[in-house]
Amino acid sequence: MEQLVSFFSANWVNLLALFWFLLCFKGYNAYTRKRARDTYCLASLMHQYRLHWMTQMLNRDVRIADTTVIANLERSVSFFASSTMLILAGLMTVLGSTEKAIDVVSDIPFAAAATKGEWELKLLLMIGLFVYAFFKFTWSLRQYGFTSVMMGAAPLPTEQASDQERKAHANRLGVMSSMAANNFNLGLRTFYFSMAVLGWFVNPWLFMALTAGVVFILYRREFKSSTLQQLVISHTE
Numbered sequence: 001m002e003q004l005v006s007f008f009s010a011n012w013v014n015l016l017a018l019f020w021f022l023l024c025f026k027g028y029n030a031y032t033r034k035r036a037r038d039t040y041c042l043a044s045l046m047h048q049y050r051l052h053w054m055t056q057m058l059n060r061d062v063r064i065a066d067t068t069v070i071a072n073l074e075r076s077v078s079f080f081a082s083s084t085m086l087i088l089a090g091l092m093t094v095l096g097s098t099e100k101a102i103d104v105v106s107d108i109p110f111a112a113a114a115t116k117g118e119w120e121l122k123l124l125l126m127i128g129l130f131v132y133a134f135f136k137f138t139w140s141l142r143q144y145g146f147t148s149v150m151m152g153a154a155p156l157p158t159e160q161a162s163d164q165e166r167k168a169h170a171n172r173l174g175v176m177s178s179m180a181a182n183n184f185n186l187g188l189r190t191f192y193f194s195m196a197v198l199g200w201f202v203n204p205w206l207f208m209a210l211t212a213g214v215v216f217i218l219y220r221r222e223f224k225s226s227t228l229q230q231l232v233i234s235h236t237e
Contacts, residue, residue, distance in 0.1 A: 011118075013204045013205070014118065014200075014204050016204070016208075017200060017204035017205070017207045017208050018125075020208045020211060021193070021196070021197070021200075021207065021208070021211050024193075024211050024212065024214070024215050025193050025211075028189075028215050028218065028219075029186065029189070032222065035223070039223070040228065040232050041222050041223050041228065042221070042222045042223075042225075042227070042228055042231070043178075043181075043182065043185065043222070045228070045231045045232065046178070046181065046231075047174065047178040049231075050173075050174040050177045050178055050181075051170065051171065051174035053066075053174070054169075054170040054171075054173040054174045054177070055166075055167070055170040057151065057154065057170075057173075058154055058155065058157070058166050058169065058170055059157055060157070061156060061157060061158070063151065063154075066151060067148065067151065070144055070147055070148050070151065070177075071148075073144055073180075073181075074141060074144045074145070076184075077137055077140045077141050077144065077180075077184050077187075078137075078141060080133075080137050080184075080187060080188070080191075081134060081137035081138055081141065084130050084133050084134040084137060084187075085134065087130050088127060088130050088131065088134070091123060091126055091127050091130065092127070094123060095120060095123045095124075095127070098116050098119045098120060098123070099116065119201070122197070122200050122201060125197060125200075126194060126197050129190050129193065129194045129197065130190070130194065132190055133186075133187040133190040133191060133194075134187075136183045136184070136186045136187035136190065137183075137184065137187045139183050140180045140181070140183035140184040140187065141180075143176060143177075143179050143180035143183065144177070144180045146176055146180075147173060147176045147177045147180060150169075150172065150173050150176060151173060154169055154170075154173065155169065189218060192214045192217070192218060193211070193214055195210070195214065196210035196211040196213070196214045198210075199211075
């Protein structure tokens with residue numbers, strides 16, 4: 001018991017920083033999911049545009065442009081998935097040479113002293129985040145693939161399909177493409193939060209400040225940006 005108390009006493013700042021990071025990371029994702037149901041944001045508006053896109057697609061005989069758009073989206077996700085693997089390889093390399101990394105960071109002003117074990121735990125957090133991002137990116141890729149298949153199975157204008165069947169198919173396509181986009185977005189958010197973790201290698205207080213900064217930037221972009229305003233104007237016209 002005394003050892004546990006001693007551990008918390010010696011590392012309370014780092015534990016507080018880690019708790020603050022996890023609270024912001026999980027809390028912001030939960031907050032955006034809830035707000036997207038009843039508030040204009042990038043995710044909710046883009047979902048409406050995807051539904052409209054898929055409805056229009058069902059009225060076209062030639063759908064080359066639609067499949068090209070899906071292919072372009074897949075390439076963007078594939079780029080980030082490949083980049084994540086390279087970053088993971090780099091982090092594994094740093095994990096094997098922590099002493100040199102500690103020496104480099106120790107020269108930075110206001111850098112807090114850290115043991116090798118603490119550095120390895122911080123690196124493991126970074127690795128865990130990028131593994132999470134990799135799974136999100138690859139799942140997004142698969143969902144875009146599912147969207148392509150569903151698009152190929154969509155009824156043509158010349159086929160005898162009721163309006164209800166067409167609407168249901170367009171809705172399924174819109175939902176599937178939005179699921180793919182949301183997973184891609186989660187992977188990108190993880191990249192943003194991973195940048196904040198870099199501050200932990202210097203100072204836990206800097207880590208907490210950068211984490212709050214990332215939340216602020218993401219909130220501004222998704223709920224208050226000029227891009228969102230333009231989408232709202234186009235949607236309501």
